[in-house]
Amino acid sequence: MPKVLVSDKLSPTAVQIFKDNGVEVDYLPDLGKDKDKLLEVIGQYDGLAIRSATKVTEKILSAATNLKVIGRAGIGVDNVDIPAATAKGIIVMNTPFGNSITTAEHAISMMLSLARQIPEADASTRASKWEKNRFMGVEVTNKTLGIVGAGNIGSIVADRAQGLKMKVIAFDPFLSPERALDLGVEKVELEELFARADFITLHTPLTEQTRNIISADAFETMKKGVRIVNCARGGLIDEAALAEALKSGKVAGAALDVFLEEPAVDNPLFGLPNVICTPHLGASTTEAQENVALQVAEQISAYLMTGEITNALNFPSISAEEAPRLTPFVKLAEMLGSFAGQLTETSIKGIRVEYEGAVAALNTRPMTAAALTGVMKPLLADVNMVSAPAIAKERGIQVETVNREQQGAYESYIRLTVITERQERSVAGTIFGNGKPRVIQVKSINMEAELAPNMLYITNEDKPGFIGRLGTLLGQLGINIANFNLGRLDVGSDAIALVTIDGVLDEDQLKQITALEGVKQAKSLRF
Known part of the structure; x- marks a missing residue:
């Protein structure tokens, strides 16, 4: 009989589900708060059910000699060292949809409280001041609400806001025009959202692309008197810049969870x-806590008793028999998706994955899921092979797969x-005899390159002297070249350089490379 430890507070009903x-x-x-005690006993268990209090570190995982699965009752898994868990073959699951309504x-x-200054008015009245003229609010009816991130939670917010007779505009790079129409929102670019919105609410994960998505520069483009709500993730707003914008009156108010x-x-x-502040209460309702607790108990039980995997963050749905043949191609598909995703700067309408030759006869569904994961991960950090197809469908992204014989x-x-609103961009790859993924074509330009952790991608004019200028600049910047791969359409036309480098480029270095004579586009890629 498998044995599970519940180290954080979970519903009694969830405990009964295990039984x-x-x-x-x-x-x-209370065990999750005692690191030493957890370290002492974790080796006894096959499964671990947690919320946010338990910190599953590499040290804890090293002592978890029998652990097979970790289930997080909730979305965020910042308290789990996923790479270390993966290295030990421990599956990490979450429950991504259990608290969507509650957070929305x-x-x-928060938006309504901000509009009518309810917390301050409450405190003032309780202090016997009766400052009726001080608390002049605004109506939300006919105001424009800008939603950054139109996923599961953002879509619910849009629906509720429309019930309040608000005009809803939304920015989401994965939101198709068709899906926007279904939601009843106007799809706009981020700059337009900032310029038009009376209220802005954030519902996007925290990634390198979304960190400080509302910055000092962003505040400059907003309406005077805009109101900001963030119930998503800390770090999406530059808090120092927000403080200055509040003091200057540029921002009329902010509500932060x-x-x-x-x-x-x-x-x-x-x-x-x-400013209205709450202590990360987005998921704190009786219903949401019950839902995620029941879900995680069902998921952990199913995996331990039958091998079924649901909402896994670090493991594809691949059987033991398929794994040896599929795993290299799953890795290739995700890296191709990541390559394309990091180069894509406009909204995505569709993704097409073509399988040719022997790979077309295999189970391509995990590969397609991996490809979607790679495309979306630069902007949606929490996406995984389980959630990627659902997110693509939710965003209205058309996913097409093509299987054909070797040609x-x-x-x-x-x-x-x-496929974006402006263009189509393709990248192709294969697996060589050593089992490593290789890029063999980018934007119809044939080239061969092994993907590495840190790479520099450049499109440039095919003119004499460019390679020398690029090499000289990289040397001056202290960037060591590990490998240099080139391709071009024709003599004197567009060319591509894919450079493997040691270390990560900073923003200033990338600007200098972009400014180099002959460069059309430069991107820092990480795999």
């Missing part, structure tokens, strides 16, 4: 009169095409 499924369970809700309702509540540093005990925003020189190859 009903034939799983032995120890319910020790909290955002709407999340902060860059949590627990937030000493934040410069706390002292400002036009060219390669025994097997995969081509991924990202």
Whole structure:
């Protein structure tokens, strides 16, 4: 009988689900806060059910000699060292949809409280001041709400806001025009959203692309008197810039449920009169806590008793028999998707994945899921092979797969095409004899390159002297070249350089490379 440890507070019903499924369970809700005790006992268990209090570090995982699965009751898994878990073959699951309604309702509540200054008015009245003239609010009816991130939670917020008779505009790079029409929102670019919105609410994950998505420069483009709501992730807003915008009156008010540093005990925003703060309550309702608890119990039980995998963040749905043949192509598909995703700067309408040769006869569904994961991960950090197809469908992205027999020189190859409102961009790759993924074509330009952790991608004019100028500049910047791959359409036309480098380019270095004579586009790629 498998044995599960519940180390955070979970519903009694969830504990019963484990028992009903034939799983032995120890319910020790305070153990997660005691790192030493957790380290001492974790080796006894096959499964671990947690919320946010338990920190599953590499040290804890090293002692988890029998652990097979970790289930997080909720979305965020910042408290789990996923790479270390993956290295030990431990599956990490979450419950991504259990608290969507609750978080969306909290955002709407924060917006309405902000519009009518309810917390400040409450405090003033309780202090017997009766400052009726001080608290002049605004209506939300007929105001424009800008939603950054139109996924599951953002879509619910849009629906609720429309019920309040608000005009809803949305920015989401994965939101298709068709899906926007279904939601009843106007799809806009981020700059237009900032310029038009009376209220802005954030519902996007925190990634390198979304960090400080609302910055000092962004505030400059907004309406005077805009109101900001963030119930998504700390770090999406530059808090120092927000403080200045609040003091100057550019921003009329802000309502924050999340902060860059949590627990937030000493934040410069706390002292400002036009700010509402709550302690990360987005998922804190009885219904949401019950839902995610029941889901995680069902998921862990199913995996331990039958091998079924649901909402896994680090493991594809591949059987033991398929794994040896599929795994290299799954890796190739995800890397091709990541390549295309990092180059894509406009909204995605469709993704086409073509399988040719021997690979077309295999189970291509995990490969397609991996390709979608790669495309979306630069902007949606929480996406995985389980959630990627659902997210693509939710965003209205048309996914097409093509399987055909070998037609060219390669025994097997995969081509991924990202279709945007402006263009189509393709990248193709194959697996060589050593089992490593190789890029063999980018934007119809034939070339051969092994993908590495840090790469520099450049499109340039095919003119004499360019390679020398690029090499000289990289040397001056202290960037070591590990490999240099080139391709071109024709003499004197567009060319591509794909350079493997040691280390990560910073923003200033990339600007200098972009400014180099002959460069049309330069991107820092990470795999």
